[in-house]
Amino acid sequence: MPKYKTEKLYYKRKSEGAQEQMSEMNSGLVFTNEQCTGCNRCISACPVMQANESVLMDGKNKILVNGDACIHCGNCMDACHHNAREYKDDTEQFFEDLKRG
Ligand code: SF4
Numbered sequence: 001m002p003k004y005k006t007e008k009l010y011y012k013r014k015s016e017g018a019q020e021q022m023s024e025m026n027s028g029l030v031f032t033n034e035q036c037t038g039c040n041r042c043i044s045a046c047p048v049m050q051a052n053e054s055v056l057m058d059g060k061n062k063i064l065v066n067g068d069a070c071i072h073c074g075n076c077m078d079a080c081h082h083n084a085r086e087y088k089d090d091t092e093q094f095f096e097d098l099k100r101g
């Protein structure tokens with residue numbers, strides 16, 4: 001395991017369990033789609049160290065979003081040249097929750 005936070009950021013997980021991790025980590029408002037090329041531009045643009053995590057999926061590098069750490073600033077969406085970052089519209093869910101109290 002990596003000793004430092006910066007090492008952890010670039011630590012690549014084995015592909016085993018990566019699909020599961022992708023859906024877990026993509027559960028936040030900002031998420032990575034299948035167009036990710038693993039170019040790392042989003043990491044450079046992100047103000048939160050723990051918000052991006054590198055995983056190996058089918059031998060290819062993907063940078064996923066840690067929904068617990070992401071502050072939804074949108075920097076990665078501007079930085080990504082592959083349209084691989086998306087924003088989940090939660091407006092309907094918000095109003096449903098509001099109705100329920
Ligand atoms: S900038 Fe886009 S394509 Fe590049 S690693 Fe990040 S999400 Fe993937």
Ligand code: SF4
Pocket residue numbers: 030042045046047048051052065069070071072073074075076077
């Ligand atoms: S939305 Fe902001 S905090 Fe979240 S991953 Fe993108 S750049 Fe980082």
